[in-house]
Structure formats: C-alpha cells, structure tokens
Amino acid sequence: MKFLPVLLNLQEIVTAAETFFVFPHRRPGHGRRRKTPAAQAIGLLLRCTARLVEIVKGLKGDLEARFPSSALIDELKARIADPATAGIPAIAPAPSAAPAPTLATPAPAAPAPALVPAPVAAALAESEHTRLSQSEPQKKVGATSQDESIRVSLSRLERLLNNVGELVIHQTVLNEQRAQVAIPLVQGTISQLAKITKEIQELSMGLRMVPLKQTFQRMQRVVRDTSAALGKEVEIKFSGEETELDKTVLENLGDPLVHMIRNAIDHGLETPDERAAAGKPRCGLVQLRAYHMGGKIVIEVSDDGHGLNGEKIRAKAIQKGLISADRQMSETESQNLIFLPGFSTKTEVSEVSGRGVGMDVVKNNVETLMHGEVQLDSKVGRGTCVRLLLPLTLAIVDGMVVRIGDERYIIPLSQVFESVQPSASDVYTMSGTSEVLDLRGVTLPMHRLGRLLGRQGVEKPPSELTVVIANTAERPFGILVDRILGQQQVVIKQLGREIHYSRGITGAAILGDGKAALILDLIELVQHKSALGGAGQTRGVA
Amino acid sequence: MSSGIQNKHNNAGTKKYLCFSLGGESYAVPLLAVREVIAVPEITPVPHTPSHFLGIMNLRGQVISIIDLRTKFGLKAELTSRSAVIVCDLSPISLGIVVNSINAVLSISDQDIQPKPDIASNKNTAYITGVSKQGERLVLLLDLAKALDVEDLVAAREAQQAPQAKTA
Numbered sequence: 001m002k003f004l005p006v007l008l009n010l011q012e013i014v015t016a017a018e019t020f021f022v023f024p025h026r027r028p029g030h031g032r033r034r035k036t037p038a039a040q041a042i043g044l045l046l047r048c049t050a051r052l053v054e055i056v057k058g059l060k061g062d063l064e065a066r067f068p069s070s071a072l073i074d075e076l077k078a079r080i081a082d083p084a085t086a087g088i089p090a091i092a093p094a095p096s097a098a099p100a101p102t103l104a105t106p107a108p109a110a111p112a113p114a115l116v117p118a119p120v121a122a123a124l125a126e127s128e129h130t131r132l133s134q135s136e137p138q139k140k141v142g143a144t145s146q147d148e149s150i151r152v153s154l155s156r157l158e159r160l161l162n163n164v165g166e167l168v169i170h171q172t173v174l175n176e177q178r179a180q181v182a183i184p185l186v187q188g189t190i191s192q193l194a195k196i197t198k199e200i201q202e203l204s205m206g207l208r209m210v211p212l213k214q215t216f217q218r219m220q221r222v223v224r225d226t227s228a229a230l231g232k233e234v235e236i237k238f239s240g241e242e243t244e245l246d247k248t249v250l251e252n253l254g255d256p257l258v259h260m261i262r263n264a265i266d267h268g269l270e271t272p273d274e275r276a277a278a279g280k281p282r283c284g285l286v287q288l289r290a291y292h293m294g295g296k297i298v299i300e301v302s303d304d305g306h307g308l309n310g311e312k313i314r315a316k317a318i319q320k321g322l323i324s325a326d327r328q329m330s331e332t333e334s335q336n337l338i339f340l341p342g343f344s345t346k347t348e349v350s351e352v353s354g355r356g357v358g359m360d361v362v363k364n365n366v367e368t369l370m371h372g373e374v375q376l377d378s379k380v381g382r383g384t385c386v387r388l389l390l391p392l393t394l395a396i397v398d399g400m401v402v403r404i405g406d407e408r409y410i411i412p413l414s415q416v417f418e419s420v421q422p423s424a425s426d427v428y429t430m431s432g433t434s435e436v437l438d439l440r441g442v443t444l445p446m447h448r449l450g451r452l453l454g455r456q457g458v459e460k461p462p463s464e465l466t467v468v469i470a471n472t473a474e475r476p477f478g479i480l481v482d483r484i485l486g487q488q489q490v491v492i493k494q495l496g497r498e499i500h501y502s503r504g505i506t507g508a509a510i511l512g513d514g515k516a517a518l519i520l521d522l523i524e525l526v527q528h529k530s531a532l533g534g535a536g537q538t539r540g541v542a
Numbered sequence: 543m544s545s546g547i548q549n550k551h552n553n554a555g556t557k558k559y560l561c562f563s564l565g566g567e568s569y570a571v572p573l574l575a576v577r578e579v580i581a582v583p584e585i586t587p588v589p590h591t592p593s594h595f596l597g598i599m600n601l602r603g604q605v606i607s608i609i610d611l612r613t614k615f616g617l618k619a620e621l622t623s624r625s626a627v628i629v630c631d632l633s634p635i636s637l638g639i640v641v642n643s644i645n646a647v648l649s650i651s652d653q654d655i656q657p658k659p660d661i662a663s664n665k666n667t668a669y670i671t672g673v674s675k676q677g678e679r680l681v682l683l684l685d686l687a688k689a690l691d692v693e694d695l696v697a698a699r700e701a702q703q704a705p706q707a708k709t710a
Binding site: 159162163164165493495510515516517518 | 606
C-alpha cells in the first residue's frame with residue numbers, strides 16, 4: 001500500500017520530464033525537437049500523469065480530512081489499469097537519459113506494479129519516511145531536511161561515545177585531585193573543564209535520540225488499513241510526537257505498536273452500530289500518546305471501546321485450558337490474562353487479529369528487546385489503555401556493582417528485587433551443598449555467584465555474605481555475593497565476537513575507575529547452571 | 543640460500559614488521575595489522591574461558607579482549623615491566639596480545655623471508671608463515687589470525703549461540 005509515495009514520486013517525474021521534453025528550448029541545442037511526434041506523445045503522457053497528480057493532491061487532502069481512503073485507492077488501482085495511463089513507466093528513465101525513440105513506440109499495457117521502475121522504487125524506499133511525515137511538496141522537504149540534519153553511522157557515534165565516557169573518567173580523576181593543586185588558574189581550568197565535560201556528555205548521549213514522530217505517522221496508515229478492513233470508523237489522535245527515544249528502542253517499537261493499534265481497533269472498538277446503541281459517537285477514537293514519566297518514556301494506546309470484560313476473559317482462558325477453572329482472580333488479574341500466549345477474545349479468526357498471536361508477543365518484545373514493561377488499564381464500557389513503559393535508552397543500564405573475591409560484576413537493577421544480609425539461622429543446607437534461605441517464611445534457593453562463574457576460592461559462610469534476591473516472575477532465587485559495592489548507571493558495551501562466553505554474560509561496562517566489568521544476567525546464569533548440572537563449573541577451564 | 547639479504551634497495555617487496563619476543567623467541571607481525579602498543583592494563587577476567595584468554599580491558603572506552611599467546615604456545619608466561627600489549631586489528635575483531643617485550647620495527651623484504659623449516663613435531667608451526675634472519679637472530683613471522691584461531695573462535699561462538707537461540 002505505497003500509493004502515496006509512488007504518486008508523490010510521479011510528481012517529481014512529471015516535473016523532470018516537463019523540463020526535459022516539453023520545454024526543450026530551455027536546454028541548449030535541443031530546440032529543433034519541439035514538434036517531433038515523440039514530443040507530442042510525451043505531451044499526451046504528461047497530461048495523463050498530470051491527472052494522477054490531481055489524485056495525489058486529492059489523496060493528500062484526504063489524509064488530512066481523514067475520510068475513508070480505501071475507495072480512493074480502488075479508484076487509483078482502476079486508473080492504473082486503464083490503458084490511457086499505462087504508458088507512464090516509459091517516462092521514468094527520461095530525466096536521466098534522452099530516450100526519445102523508445103518513448104515514441106507504444107508501450108505495452110504495463111501491470112500496476114510496474115508503475116515504479118526499480119531505481120525509482122529504491123529512491124522511494126529511501127525517501128518514503130520524509131514524504132510521509134510531511135504532507136508538503138517533496139522538493140521543499142528535501143531542502144529543509146538537508147539543512148537541519150546529517151546522517152552519521154552508528155559505529156562512529158559509538159566511538160564518540162566511548163571517548164566521551166573516557167573523558168568523563170579522566171575528568172573525575174582530575175576533579176578529585178583539584179584540591180591538591182595550589183595554582184588558582186589550574187583549579188579554575190579544572191572546574192571549567194568539568195562543566196564542559198558534563199555538557200559534552202549530555203549532548204553526546206542525546207545524539208542517539210530520535211523523535212517518535214515518524215513511527216507515529218506510520219501508525220496512521222495502520223489505522224486506515226485496519227479500520228477499512230473491519231468496516232469500523234476510527235479517528236486517531238496523537239500527542240507527544242516530539243518525544244525523543246533512543247534509536248535502538250525506536251526500531252523495536254514499530255511492531256508492538258502495530259499490534260496494539262490493531263488490537264485496539266479490532267478488539268477494543270465496537271462496530272459503528274453497536275457504538276450508536278451504546279450512546280457513543282459512531283466514530284471510535286484511538287489515542288496514541290507519548291510522554292516522560294519518572295525517567296521513563298510512556299507510550300500509550302487507548303481506545304474508547306467496550307473495555308475488557310474480566311469475567312469473559314477468564315471464561316475464555318479456562319475454556320482454552322490456559323488457567324484452571326477453580327482459580328480465583330481479581331478483575332485486574334483476569335484482564336491481564338490477555339498477555340498469556342495463545343489467548344484471543346475473538347471467537348472467529350479475522351485477517352486482522354484473533355489468531356492468538358498478539359499481546360503475549362507485544363509483552364515479550366517489550367520486556368526482552370526493550371527492557372520495558374506493559375501495563376493494562378481497562379474499564380468495561382469506557383475503553384482500554386495499554387501502556388508501554390520504556391527506558392530512555394538501551395545503551396545505559398542501572399546496575400548494581402557487586403564483588404566476589406577481588407572481581408567486580410554488574411547486575412542490572414531491573415533484575416534485583418531486594419538484597420538482604422542473612423543471619424546464620426535463616427540459612428539451611430539441602431542435600432549437603434545446596435543452600436536455601438528462609439526469607440520471611442518463604443524458602444528460596446541460593447546460588448553462590450563465585451560457583452556460577454566457575455571461580456575457585458575459599459567460600460565464606462552465607463552469614464558473612466549478602467544475598468541478592470532476583471526479580472523473576474516464576475521461581476525466585478537468591479545470589480550470594482561478597483559485597484554490594486553500590487549502584488551506578490553504566491554504558492553497555494558489547495563484547496567482541498571472539499569471546500565464546502557462556503550464557504549469563506550480556507556485555508561489559510567501564511566502571512568509574514576506568515576498569516572493565518562484566519554485566520551479568522542472573523536469570524540466564526542460573527538457568528544455564530541448572531541445565532548443565534554440575535558441569536557448568538568445570539567447563540571452559542581446560 | 544645466500545641471496546636477498548643485500549637487496550635492501552628493492553622497496554617493492556619490502557614490508558614493515560613489528561618485532562617482539564614471546565618467551566625467548568623473536569616473532570614479528572605485519573605492522574599494518576597493529577593498531578597500537580600499550581602497557582599491560584588492568585585486565586578483568588571473564589569466566590568460562592580458556593586459560594590463554596586473560597580477560598577484557600578498557601581501551602579508551604572500547605572493551606577489548608586480551609590473549610596471552612605464550613600460554614597458547616606452551617611458553618612460560620610472566621609479566622615484567624617490559625611486558626606490553628599489542629592491540630591488533632583482525633577483521634572482524636580487535637584483540638590485545640600480551641608479549642614479553644617489544645623489540646623493533648623491521649623492514650623486511652619479501653626476498654629475505656624464507657619458508658619455515660619443516661618441523662612436524664612443533665604444534666606452533668602452522669601459525670608461522672616464514673622466517674627471516676635479522677643479524678644474529680631468527681625472526682619468526684606470525685600469522686595472527688591463524689595463531690589466535692580467529693575463525694575458530696568466531697565459529698565456536700556462533701555455534702554456541704545457535705542452539706541457545708533455539709532453546710530461548
């Protein structure tokens with residue numbers, strides 16, 4: 001469904017062709033061609049394309065007025081199939097070369113896809129986003145965007161960020177030593193340098209941030225297509241399009257967002273008749289909002305549909321065998337069942353949704369790829385709101401720095417539920433070696449981080465150590481570490497491909513003193529250990 | 543046998559090599575593969591890695607793996623004040639290699655490079671592309687990518703990840 005960019009591109013072709021063929025006197029040495037049959041044929045073709053341009057304008061207007069565009073697309077298809085306009089592909093190469101003879105020969109009726117020649121399609125793919133984001137003429141957009149931004153490769157940006165990180169570390173060292181310097185000029189310079197360093201750091205971290213606008217604009221099409229397919233009237237409202245998000249987060253956001261919007265239209269909104277019966281306006285409202293909240297970005301998709309009926313969802317889940325029938329649940333708990341894999345409230349499978357692949361995928365994507373969370377807020381009869389809480393960036397993680405022996409490791413704070421200092425009476429041993437912790441009446445298995453990482457050394461009794469309780473949904477467990485050194489934000493660095501490390505290590509980070517430390521994934525580490533049995537400890541030491 | 547050494551004026555086949563010692567032996571790598579030479583930094587060990595894999599280091603914000611070729615070659619590994627790390631660019635990865643000492647940068651003409659002596663018993667010879675006599679010393683030319691099993695390492699890592707991806 002790329003009619004809009006295709007048609008916008010046609011406009012360009014027309015302009016180029018016009019200057020090339022219709023006004024040949026403007027090009028030196030080509031004046032004599034003005035009256036050739038080729039030029040006349042081109043003139044005819046141009047009138048055909050001019051008509052398409054009118055449709056483009058109509059379509060653009062349509063987009064702004066938001067009236068159903070499926071009919072128009074059909075109209076466009078019909079017009080493309082029309083032999084009168086079939087000759088269009090022949091002009092496409094015109095701006096680059098001067099193939100007047102080929103143009104004069106009658107072109108065979110081209111099928112609709114051939115409307116866009118390959119090079120044009122490539123150019124389209126590149127500039128599609130700019131065009132979609134602005135409904136102004138293309139030329140103007142190109143001119144302004146060139147002035148405002150440049151493209152920089154991500155690897156270059158990463159190198160810059162690496163060096164800025166290093167600058168900050170050295171700056172910290174310098175700042176600490178400032179008091180020992182007696183010369184006021186040096187002292188002043190150091191403090192000045194500190195300010196500039198801070199600003200450079202902030203600026204460079206912001207370089208990865210991209211506004212949400214383009215992603216939101218893309219959703220407009222999703223709404224249009226979905227509502228047309230379902231025969232529902234939908235109005236979409238955006239807010240917070242200027243909110244900025246890390247590019248890597250943004251790249252992963254598109255698919256979940258499409259899912260959520262389709263869900264909102266298909267499952268959330270009623271048909272126009274049902275809406276009218278319920279005393280609501282016939283046209284449903286879907287809102288897409290983005291805003292900052294407590295150091296996170298919130299993306300919200302809400303509809304004013306019938307909301308989630310907890311009872312119905314529960315019944316469905318029992319019917320599908322996802323939960324047992326005798327389980328008692330609160331309304332919110334029942335509503336959250338929609339995140340179970342294989343769940344769908346729709347009885348019949350439609351083209352749009354109801355295939356049981358949906359919210360669980362969204363939840364999974366958001367949690368694993370973006371380290372975010374999904375919240376659900378729904379009132380029967382009033383509507384549903386799905387909220388994504390996303391970190392500002394994937395490049396930085398809040399970490400807890402722990403020590404075992406003389407090694408330091410970083411545990412993402414999102415994986416830490418709490419940390420406790422166990423007393424000897426709370427720790428029990430099971431079958432000789434496994435240790436369990438009695439935490440306020442709940443028994444938790446404990447793993448020694450040193451053992452998980454295959455480290456040898458004298459092991460202290462648990463009462464002299466600290467337990468980090470991992471934040472898992474299923475089986476909670478504790479990790480024994482020597483000490484917790486503190487919490488800090490670290491920039492994640494990918495390890496080289498040469499390290500065939502085992503699971504459980506997600507990357508590395510540079511600590512405040514300039515030394516590298518590994519970032520652990522506790523859950524993976526423990527899963528890996530239990531999968532391997534005891535073998536995990538000896539592996540790789542050879 | 544005696545040819546070549548005097549042909550210093552022939553620049554076409556001359557390349558620069560960084561000469562260093564590992565244990566008691568002299569080795570050389572093409573200078574173009576060397577990114578920089580640094581003092582031995584603080585190294586963070588990585589669990590579940592072979593013993594010649596010393597760990598990771600911070601090179602101006604970039605995390606780079608450090609490998610001790612001496613352990614890999616079965617030579618005695620010790621750190622002294624002359625020890626250094628050569629950071630090499632081995633596409634697709636950058637690696638640091640701990641060496642006993644950095645000796646010199648040599649210009650060696652292709653004609654001065656002789657095929658390696660055929661000693662089947664020595665397991666290291668596969669990494670050696672040739673030898674060159676420099677004065678009193680015999681310099682062994684090292685193929686770093688082969689010595690470090692870059693392909694093996696990358697392949698091993700990918701092979702290890704593939705079943706993980708399935709189970710995940």
